[in-house]
Amino acid sequence: MKRWTATLLSLFVVILAVPAAGAQKAREEIEHLPGYVDFTGLRFFEEEDLAIEVNLHGSLLGILSQSLREEDREFSELLAKLRSVRVNVFKLDADEASAVRDETRNITRALVKEGWQAVVRIRGEEESIQILLREVEGRIAGLVAMFVDDAESVGFINIVGEVDPGQVARLGRALDIDVLEAMDQTTGEEGASDLP
Amino acid sequence: VKRSQPLTCAEVHALLEPWMDGELEAQAARRVHLHVESCPGCADEADAARRVREGLGALPLLACPDSVVQPVLRQARRRLLRGLPRPASTALLAAAATLLLVVGALFLMPTSPPRPDASPQELAQAEQDARLAMAYFAEISRRASLTLRDEVIARHVSEVPMATLDALRNPAEETP
Numbered sequence: 001m002k003r004w005t006a007t008l009l010s011l012f013v014v015i016l017a018v019p020a021a022g023a024q025k026a027r028e029e030i031e032h033l034p035g036y037v038d039f040t041g042l043r044f045f046e047e048e049d050l051a052i053e054v055n056l057h058g059s060l061l062g063i064l065s066q067s068l069r070e071e072d073r074e075f076s077e078l079l080a081k082l083r084s085v086r087v088n089v090f091k092l093d094a095d096e097a098s099a100v101r102d103e104t105r106n107i108t109r110a111l112v113k114e115g116w117q118a119v120v121r122i123r124g125e126e127e128s129i130q131i132l133l134r135e136v137e138g139r140i141a142g143l144v145a146m147f148v149d150d151a152e153s154v155g156f157i158n159i160v161g162e163v164d165p166g167q168v169a170r171l172g173r174a175l176d177i178d179v180l181e182a183m184d185q186t187t188g189e190e191g192a193s194d195l196p
Numbered sequence: 197v198k199r200s201q202p203l204t205c206a207e208v209h210a211l212l213e214p215w216m217d218g219e220l221e222a223q224a225a226r227r228v229h230l231h232v233e234s235c236p237g238c239a240d241e242a243d244a245a246r247r248v249r250e251g252l253g254a255l256p257l258l259a260c261p262d263s264v265v266q267p268v269l270r271q272a273r274r275r276l277l278r279g280l281p282r283p284a285s286t287a288l289l290a291a292a293a294t295l296l297l298v299v300g301a302l303f304l305m306p307t308s309p310p311r312p313d314a315s316p317q318e319l320a321q322a323e324q325d326a327r328l329a330m331a332y333f334a335e336i337s338r339r340a341s342l343t344l345r346d347e348v349i350a351r352h353v354s355e356v357p358m359a360t361l362d363a364l365r366n367p368a369e370e371t372p
Contacts, residue, residue: 052328052332054325054326054328054329055325056322056325056326056329059314060314060318060322061322061326063314063319064319064322064323064326067319067323068323075326075327075330078330079326085325085326085329086329087325087328087329087332089332120337120340122340122343124343127339127343129336129339129340129343131336131337131340143333145333145336145337147336147339155332155336157329157332157333157336159329159333165333165337168330168333168334169333169334169337169338170334171330171334172327172330172331172332172333172334172335172337173331173334173338175327175330175331175334
């Protein structure tokens with residue numbers, strides 16, 4: 001009888017622990033994907049400078065894709081191939097711009113060493129743009145974009161999954177969302193998740 | 197053995213083997229030694245025992261044939277196994293198997309399928325976030341295109357008139 005009690009108790013404990021372990025496992029799985037880039041080490045930004053933050057992962061992207069299947073098929077199909085979408089945009093003071101540009105270049109160099117391809121490297125007078133792709137077995141596994149606007153902001157995008165950058169840009173343009181306006185709205189309010 | 201009284205011959209006979217093997221404590225060994233020295237009967241007994249030991253030690257070592265060793269080892273293994281805890285009962289095994297199946301199924305379940313518990317608000321927010329992410333990337337690529345175009349135009353279009361102007365300004369350089 002004691003053995004049965006112990007067995008049932010173990011089963012109960014395991015059933016309680018499994019959902020939490022599953023969520024943790026899902027996060028860890030995404031972090032181990034070749035297209036994932038950890039931006040948590042961006043030490044020179046303060047939490048209060050965060051203007052836009054997007055964090056979408058596997059299960060939510062899946063259900064979002066399904067819910068949009070009828071309404072917006074192309075967007076739905078794009079989302080279905082993605083495992084994670086993260087955007088971090090920080091406000092930037094002009095005096096920090098140079099250091100931030102250096103840091104994005106360092107990140108690019110490190111990513112290239114890891115096997116990423118820098119497809120766009122632009123150092124303009126007032127802005128710099130870096131776009132990198134990670135290819136695995138002939139397929140794109142991830143995309144990173146870093147954008148420094150000296151006078152305004154610095155943004156990091158990491159899209160994990162089978163992403164078509166051209167399709168993302170085309171769909172993004174079609175949305176006609178003014179990102180800078182979105183930033184202004186969010187920075188004027190508390191928190192960074194109240195998007196337009 | 198009481199430590200205060202001298203040993204009797206019977207006690208010494210019982211202690212002879214361990215005494216000769218050096219297994220006795222120092223005090224007990226000394227008492228046996230004293231008795232053997234003072235008792236001719238026990239001294240003879242001790243001598244006989246020593247001779248037997250020496251005789252046995254002088255005998256050659258013989259290898260035991262496999263036909264004897266293997267049955268003995270098999271018997272020993274059987275006895276050892278009999279001493280081990282009994283295997284779990286069928287019911288307990290069934291419970292353990294069920295537990296393994298449940299845990300295995302839960303862990304092997306794909307982690308990305310749609311969550312049934314996403315609220316409409318969560319979905320609306322997620323859609324907004326996803327669209328904003330795409331729009332932000334579109335904005336970056338648009339700016340990249342603009343910058344590239346400007347750089348290309350500046351380099352290739354303005355180079356021709358600038359070269360012409362230079363040539364007009366310094367005609368001597370044109371002649372070889």
